[in-house]
Amino acid sequence: MKNLNESCRLRQRLPLKRFALSAAAALFALSAATAQERDYVQYVNTLQGTDSRFELSYGNTYPTTAMPYAMHTWSAQTGPNGEGWKYQYSVDKIRGFQQAHQCSPWMSDYAVYSLMPEVGKLVVDEEARASKFSHTNEIGKPHYYKVTLDNGITTEMAPTTRGVHLRFTYPRKGGAAYLVLDGYFAQSEVKIDPEKRRITGWVNNQRFVNHPETFRNYFVIEFDKPFEEWGTWENRKDEVFAGKTEGAGDGYGAYVRFKPGTKVQAKAASSYISPEQALVTLERELGADKTLEATKKRGAATWNALLGRIDVEGGTDEEIRTFYSCLFRANLFSRKFYERDAEGNPYYYSPYDGKVHAGYMYTDNGFWDTFRSQFPLTNILHPTMQGRYMQALLAAQEQCGWLPSWSAPGETGGMLGNHSISLLTDAWVKGIRTFDPAKALEAYAHEAMNKGPWGGANGRAGWKEYWQLGYVPYPESMGSTAQTLEYAYDDFCAWQLARMTGNKFYEEIFARVMYNYRNVFDHESGFMRGRLKDGSWLSPFDPYEWGGPYCEGNAWHYNWSVFHDVQGLINLYGSDETFTQKIDSVFTRPNIIKPGTYGGMIHEMKEMQLAEMGQYAHGNQPIQHMIYMYSYAGQPWKTQYWSRQITSRLYNSSERGYPGDEDQGGMSSWYILSSLGIYSVCPGTDQYVLGSPVFRKATITMEDGRKFTIEAAGNSPENVYIQSATLNGKPLEKNWITYGDIARGGVMRFEMGPEPNKSRCTSKEASPFSLSRPE
Numbered sequence: 001m002k003n004l005n006e007s008c009r010l011r012q013r014l015p016l017k018r019f020a021l022s023a024a025a026a027l028f029a030l031s032a033a034t035a036q037e038r039d040y041v042q043y044v045n046t047l048q049g050t051d052s053r054f055e056l057s058y059g060n061t062y063p064t065t066a067m068p069y070a071m072h073t074w075s076a077q078t079g080p081n082g083e084g085w086k087y088q089y090s091v092d093k094i095r096g097f098q099q100a101h102q103c104s105p106w107m108s109d110y111a112v113y114s115l116m117p118e119v120g121k122l123v124v125d126e127e128a129r130a131s132k133f134s135h136t137n138e139i140g141k142p143h144y145y146k147v148t149l150d151n152g153i154t155t156e157m158a159p160t161t162r163g164v165h166l167r168f169t170y171p172r173k174g175g176a177a178y179l180v181l182d183g184y185f186a187q188s189e190v191k192i193d194p195e196k197r198r199i200t201g202w203v204n205n206q207r208f209v210n211h212p213e214t215f216r217n218y219f220v221i222e223f224d225k226p227f228e229e230w231g232t233w234e235n236r237k238d239e240v241f242a243g244k245t246e247g248a249g250d251g252y253g254a255y256v257r258f259k260p261g262t263k264v265q266a267k268a269a270s271s272y273i274s275p276e277q278a279l280v281t282l283e284r285e286l287g288a289d290k291t292l293e294a295t296k297k298r299g300a301a302t303w304n305a306l307l308g309r310i311d312v313e314g315g316t317d318e319e320i321r322t323f324y325s326c327l328f329r330a331n332l333f334s335r336k337f338y339e340r341d342a343e344g345n346p347y348y349y350s351p352y353d354g355k356v357h358a359g360y361m362y363t364d365n366g367f368w369d370t371f372r373s374q375f376p377l378t379n380i381l382h383p384t385m386q387g388r389y390m391q392a393l394l395a396a397q398e399q400c401g402w403l404p405s406w407s408a409p410g411e412t413g414g415m416l417g418n419h420s421i422s423l424l425t426d427a428w429v430k431g432i433r434t435f436d437p438a439k440a441l442e443a444y445a446h447e448a449m450n451k452g453p454w455g456g457a458n459g460r461a462g463w464k465e466y467w468q469l470g471y472v473p474y475p476e477s478m479g480s481t482a483q484t485l486e487y488a489y490d491d492f493c494a495w496q497l498a499r500m501t502g503n504k505f506y507e508e509i510f511a512r513v514m515y516n517y518r519n520v521f522d523h524e525s526g527f528m529r530g531r532l533k534d535g536s537w538l539s540p541f542d543p544y545e546w547g548g549p550y551c552e553g554n555a556w557h558y559n560w561s562v563f564h565d566v567q568g569l570i571n572l573y574g575s576d577e578t579f580t581q582k583i584d585s586v587f588t589r590p591n592i593i594k595p596g597t598y599g600g601m602i603h604e605m606k607e608m609q610l611a612e613m614g615q616y617a618h619g620n621q622p623i624q625h626m627i628y629m630y631s632y633a634g635q636p637w638k639t640q641y642w643s644r645q646i647t648s649r650l651y652n653s654s655e656r657g658y659p660g661d662e663d664q665g666g667m668s669s670w671y672i673l674s675s676l677g678i679y680s681v682c683p684g685t686d687q688y689v690l691g692s693p694v695f696r697k698a699t700i701t702m703e704d705g706r707k708f709t710i711e712a713a714g715n716s717p718e719n720v721y722i723q724s725a726t727l728n729g730k731p732l733e734k735n736w737i738t739y740g741d742i743a744r745g746g747v748m749r750f751e752m753g754p755e756p757n758k759s760r761c762t763s764k765e766a767s768p769f770s771l772s773r774p775e
Contacts, residue, residue, distance in 0.1 A: 040307035041300055043324035043653075046140035049662050051089035051655035052105075056610075057603050057619070059658035059667075060105050061329070062087035065145040067299060068306055068331045069362075069385070071162045071339070072270050075100045076138075076147060076155075077114055081126060081235070082185050082205075084108045089655040093130035094147065096182055097155055097166070099219070099270060103333060103364040103664045107408045110206035111217035111270070112184045113253075115166065117153045119174035122255060125238045126182060142328050143299030158296040160285040161336065163269035165295035172261035176228075179264075181221075181254045182235060189248035192230045192256065197223040199254050200275060210400055210410035211354025218271045220278045225264040229257035265292055271339055272349035273356055280342050306331060309381055310672070314696025314715065321653035323675055323694075326668035330377055333664035334365040334389065337409060351410035352400035359395060360388040366406035368415035368457065368486075369621055369663035371422040372563075376680035376688070377669040379430050380742060383703060387434035390427050393420050394435055397443045405457035413455020416479055416551055417486035418447045425493040426683040428500065430739040437501040444494050445506065448487070460487065465533070470519040474530040474538050478597070479551035481520050481530050482622070485561035488516040492564035492771065493684040514771070517562045521572050526582060527555040544615075547597030552604055554596070556586055556615035557623045563682040566632040567770030576633040583626060583638075587614040607660045611650060618650055619660020624670055625681045628689045631735040632767045636690070637721050637756030639735075643674050643691035644720040676700075676710055677750070678737065685769045686739040692720045693750065706745030712752050719752040722760065735761045736768040 049059015066073035077098045078091035084105030086098070096114030116129055123129040137148040148154045152171030157164055170177035181190065186205035193200070202216040209215040232247030232254050233240045240255075241247060247254070258264050267289070269282035289295045307324055315323070338348040338360045348361040367375075379386055396411075397403045403421070406414035421444045428437060449467070452458030462472035462480060466487055472480040492514040498507035522529045522537055530538035530549025538548070543555035550558050559582070562569040573579040591614055593605045607619035617623055627646070630638040650659040651671050658667055673679045677693030693712045700708045725732040728746040737748065764773060 048325045048657040058656040059662040063140040095130035117168040118178040166266040169263045177258040183253040190254040192245040208412045214354035221268040227256040312695040326671045329668040330665040334362040337361040337363040363407040363409040367419035369666040371419040373669035374665040390435045413458030421493045425497040473533040474549045481549035482551040545594040545596035560626040565771040568772035634762040640692035687736045711749040714752045721756045723751040723753040734766045
């Protein structure tokens with residue numbers, strides 16, 4: 001996922017069944033009952049993917065210390081204020097420990113303030129105060145972060161959902177012990193109360209809040225040791241105001257001094273609603289914790305309960321570490337953007353209309369990155385939350401006039417497509433029916449037939465031509481072919497939701513356009529191509545050339561973006577054999593790069609080359625489902641082979657753990673699903689296509705306590721091929737299972753072997769859903 005100021009982003013800126021929300025209570029009961037015999041957090045490395053930079057991404061992550069889906073997270077900071085790369089493994093200095101919300105370095109962050117302990121003399125400048133450290137003195141776990149700087153100061157952090165418990169241990173012989181609060185960029189205000197040992201204030205730094213005039217992050221920090229000295233400062237000129245207890249303006253911060261050698265604890269919480277709510281949250285989430293160990297212990301129990309929802313056995317130590325590190329990241333987004341009032345009721349400041357509303361809200365997610373994998377995984381693990389999320393999508397639409405496509409925390413319109421409808425339809429078909437489908441369809445129709453004010457995915461770039469011509473023309477819209485393909489899929493989702501809920505009006509409307517992918521397929525070249533307004537093909541054509549009618553990719557990557565009608569795509573090629581040969585060629589073609597309209601290498605190009613899998617570019621989303629398409633065309637063993645190749649060659653638990661951007665859990669979720677041996681090629685249907693499980697056994701515990709176990713007898717790095725399969729003891733003669741199969745619990749068992757079984761599940765009856773192959 002690239003910068004909004006680059007590539008296509010710059011140029012485009014009543015229910016049938018109500019899901020039982022009481023299932024959340026079952027999860028807590030389950031957590032207590034299992035008593036966590038296994039310590040899952042030991043396997044997680046929160047530094048996975050942090051050895052990244054602008055030119056090359058191994059994840060573009062930072063060592064997030066947070067509770068699941070937390071409203072606020074915490075991280076060490078190595079980069080300058082406002083820079084997207086807040087933490088880079090290659091940098092040997094830390095300049096602060098900050099409250100963070102960033103979902104991508106290309107988006108930057110919002111509502112940030114930081115704390116930096118110092119010893120000796122007061123230094124406020126963020127460059128000058130930076131202190132060296134070694135990764136050998138650093139621990140990064142979901143519930144706990146610890147680092148000892150080279151100057152002897154140790155910082156520890158244990159998070160809650162909306163706060164953090166910190167501890168700063170200063171060396172006895174280091175001199176004065178200072179703590180500097182940096183107000184980041186933009187406006188801020190600080191107040192120091194020495195009597196209460198408290199610092200309060202607010203910051204309003206942001207990039208994508210739709211009503212910045214009302215946006216504030218109110219924070220409160222309480223210390224367990226008295227202040228020896230205090231003052232304020234501002235970070236534009238680094239001017240210090242000793243003895244001042246208040247300050248406000250651009251980049252205002254505060255500092256306090258403790259006795260030398262002090263070990264001081266600090267409890268912090270934040271609210272987007274009010275200072276009073278920040279205090280309510282502080283008391284609720286941290287008030288009973290006398291020590292950081294209490295917060296840390298509770299955090300470990302929370303993460304162990306969640307990570308233990310998928311218990312894997314029979315893999316290597318590295319595979320287990322990779323799995324749980326990825327499962328951690330898959331459970332960070334979308335972030336909760338709601339708070340609990342004094343009575344425990346949910347309410348939130350809306351980043352869309354700038355007002356306070358009752359109910360639930362979520363944010364920090366780009367659906368182009370996550371509809372393909374992260375949401376299909378979350379529907380399995382967290383259906384209650386997903387039900388609330390679907391309601392929040394429609395609430396957001398009411399508040400700003402548009403369904404979200406990329407929120408951070410307000411709508412950015414980043415990337416392309418209108419994938420809120422994918423989320424809504426996918427939830428509905430899986431029984432998560434907490435929203436009004438008629439309202440969802442009306443909101444989507446507005447999205448599909450208008451262009452909004454923010455980015456290319458806020459409404460539709462080229463919407464008129466798409467409806468009139470059957471495709472988005474080039475060069476009127478950059479990324480036009482990619483847009484056409486993803487619009488057609490989204491229109492299928494709308495058709496599917498309308499069909500399932502008896503809405504004939506919208507069913508007929510979207511039935512007209514969900515096959516529009518055919519209009520950008522060139523039979524002569526065998527590629528999805530850019531098309532001019534007069535109907536002719538963009539020429540000259542080079543399938544290796546990036547950009548132009550494609551977004552962050554080339555023709556080899558976008559050829560497969562027909563999630564809802566793989567059989568229809570096969571038909572365009574003429575036969576299963578021709579189709580599978582085309583997929584084969586993706587891996588056998590040279591990994592050459594032609595930057596095209598990008599004018600030079602972008603990190604996605606370099607990552608494709610490093611993967612050494614021809615034109616297969618797993619480091620970005622468009623092609624990640626392609627290997628599962630073999631299973632629609634009679635060659636499921638190739639799905640099995642390539643699934644294991646990708647999981648073993650492109651992922652690991654280290655600081656270089658990803659083959660590209662780990663976008664809001666999207667890439668991690670691909671790994672989790674694929675290592676379980678399932679993948680949702682077409683969200684908006686209830687099917688998960690089978691692959692090749694990495695582990696000999698994996699047990700998924702649903703919210704209601706039911707268990708679905710995946711067994712792979714004889715599984716090994718060599719035995720990647722399914723010889724036979726059963727579901728609950730009966731032969732499984734198809735290449736997919738349903739969400740219901742998983743949710744009801746049971747056992748799916750594979751017999752694995754070193755050679756493909758080329759007679760198993762090769763018929764069309766065994767292939768997953770396609771529009772062109774009616775069930």
